[in-house]
Amino acid sequence: MxxxxxxxxxxxxxxxPWPLAAQTEPNGLALGRKxxxxxxxxxxxxxxxxxxxxxxxxxxxxxxxxxDFGLGPGKLEGASVRLPRYFADTGHVQDLESRLLTxxxxxxxxxxxxxAKSALSPALSSGSDIEAxxxxxxxxxxxxxxxxxxxxxxxxxxxxxxxxLFHRRSGQTDFACVxxxxxxxxxxxxxxxxxxxxxxxxxxxxGSWPAYRGSxxxxxxxQWRMYDCFWQMxxxxxxxxxxxxxxxxxxxxxxxxxAVVQVPGFKR
Amino acid sequence: xxxxxxxxxxxxxxxxxxxxxxxxxxxTTADTSATRDDAEQMIARxxxxxxxxxxxxxxxxxxxxxxxxxxxxPLTQEQSAEVVKLARASIKYPSSGKLAGDWKHGxxxxxxxxxxxxxxxxxxxxxxNGGLCQNCHALEPGEINVGNVGPSLTGYGAQRGNSEEIAxxxxxxxxxxxxxxxxxxxxxxxxxxxxxxxxxADLVAYLVDSKSPLNAKSx
Numbered sequence: 001m002x003x004x005x006x007x008x009x010x011x012x013x014x015x016x017p018w019p020l021a022a023q024t025e026p027n028g029l030a031l032g033r034k035x036x037x038x039x040x041x042x043x044x045x046x047x048x049x050x051x052x053x054x055x056x057x058x059x060x061x062x063x064x065x066x067x068d069f070g071l072g073p074g075k076l077e078g079a080s081v082r083l084p085r086y087f088a089d090t091g092h093v094q095d096l097e098s099r100l101l102t103x104x105x106x107x108x109x110x111x112x113x114x115x116a117k118s119a120l121s122p123a124l125s126s127g128s129d130i131e132a133x134x135x136x137x138x139x140x141x142x143x144x145x146x147x148x149x150x151x152x153x154x155x156x157x158x159x160x161x162x163x164x165l166f167h168r169r170s171g172q173t174d175f176a177c178v179x180x181x182x183x184x185x186x187x188x189x190x191x192x193x194x195x196x197x198x199x200x201x202x203x204x205x206x207g208s209w210p211a212y213r214g215s216x217x218x219x220x221x222x223q224w225r226m227y228d229c230f231w232q233m234x235x236x237x238x239x240x241x242x243x244x245x246x247x248x249x250x251x252x253x254x255x256x257x258x259a260v261v262q263v264p265g266f267k268r
Numbered sequence: 269x270x271x272x273x274x275x276x277x278x279x280x281x282x283x284x285x286x287x288x289x290x291x292x293x294x295x296t297t298a299d300t301s302a303t304r305d306d307a308e309q310m311i312a313r314x315x316x317x318x319x320x321x322x323x324x325x326x327x328x329x330x331x332x333x334x335x336x337x338x339x340x341x342p343l344t345q346e347q348s349a350e351v352v353k354l355a356r357a358s359i360k361y362p363s364s365g366k367l368a369g370d371w372k373h374g375x376x377x378x379x380x381x382x383x384x385x386x387x388x389x390x391x392x393x394x395x396x397n398g399g400l401c402q403n404c405h406a407l408e409p410g411e412i413n414v415g416n417v418g419p420s421l422t423g424y425g426a427q428r429g430n431s432e433e434i435a436x437x438x439x440x441x442x443x444x445x446x447x448x449x450x451x452x453x454x455x456x457x458x459x460x461x462x463x464x465x466x467x468x469a470d471l472v473a474y475l476v477d478s479k480s481p482l483n484a485k486s487x
Contacts, residue, residue: 161307168307175455189402231386234384236322
């Protein structure tokens with residue numbers, strides 16, 4: 001079906017009165033999302049990330065081609081499906097984005113604070129370098145299955161902390177992650193909530209980030225997803241690449257093992 | 269990000285390295301109190317806020333600690349009783365004594381999901397916080413943009429009436445839901461200071477008043 005015809009179909013479904021749309025197309029929202037996935041603007045971010053990865057940049061005028069995501073310097077195929085993992089050179093469990101920070105600081109000489117400050121871009125902007133790099137590196141594992149192992153004691157530890165944090169209630173809303181993401185078929189207003197205690201749904205999430213967010217007009221990453229939940233929970237701001245973020249991502253990625261990576265994802 | 273290794277991590281790294289030699293004490297789940305200690309230390313270094321007192325939002329009170337059950341583990345009877353006791357002790361009433369206020373203002377509050385969030389180093393300051401109701405509850409008949417994390421409130425007063433008892437129960441339920449349903453998903457909106465007693469009384473009116481659109485006959 002041509003792109004134009006798909007759009008017309010999507011608009012036709014959307015224009016139906018609500019009850020009728022619900023009767024004739026019970027999965028109209030899912031259909032619309034599938035259509036958008038086929039012309040995903042996130043592809044542009046992947047191209048940009050590819051360029052950024054090989055360009056000599058930063059105070060040291062270096063590329064990221066020697067960055068080691070766990071499989072050796074510059075080896076990207078299959079790297080993201082093993083993340084987060086323990087890195088001996090930093091002595092720390094790192095997710096993709098905190099590892100990118102390490103490489104941009106250590107190899108290229110950027111300042112960590114500057115990178116962290118601009119990592120999550122404003123809506124309707126051209127996006128940050130690190131977002132483009134994150135989606136590019138992830139795209140090199142497209143079609144591969146998530147396979148986070150917890151062989152190193154620190155990996156096991158981060159997983160256990162993540163599991164604890166997922167259930168930890170605090171703040172003026174008394175929310176934990178599980179408050180909104182612990183049951184099937186729940187919504188905040190009209191927005192579907194993913195049930196992160198259901199393996200199949202976790203896998204759909206874990207395999208589809210970074211993703212292009214239509215309502216924001218930019219690519220969003222897993223670090224952003226964590227940050228934004230804490231914002232909505234009315235808690236303080238989660239620091240980019242912080243231990244709490246890595247612990248939660250370790251927990252979620254491990255729970256989603258077996259998910260097939262396919263980015264860019266598309267979110268509303 | 270700090271690269272410091274916590275004591276808990278070091279102890280468990282040692283324990284794990286001994287695992288193959290000892291053949292016991294090598295359970296796959298880490299010791300829960302050590303995990304909690306590590307997690308709390310990570311929380312202390314993972315967040316920022318425009319004012320130091322806002323970081324206190326991360327601290328758990330006693331009830332939140334009890335209610336943070338991993339993987340839907342059940343509450344014990346003692347825990348449940350303690351949460352209810354703490355909740356009952358927290359409830360304060362409007363100085364006017366009126367538990368059902370202005371339903372029109374309540375309607376507006378029920379549909380307002382904003383207030384008091386922290387982003388880009390700024391606290392979201394408004395005249396008043398929204399009530400957040402619509403995020404999780406169905407409200408007026410025919411209203412579509414509503415959540416379903418909590419039960420439907422459509423026709424709440426039409427079903428229950430607007431007696432003093434119902435108004436009091438409803439007020440207390442919004443002020444601190446855990447007084448009736450310990451550890452339920454619902455925020456303790458009054459006890460946590462998200463809403464004032466007067467705002468809650470207006471929400472009560474929106475729920476119970478026979479003139480409220482929430483109690484209108486279905487379209």
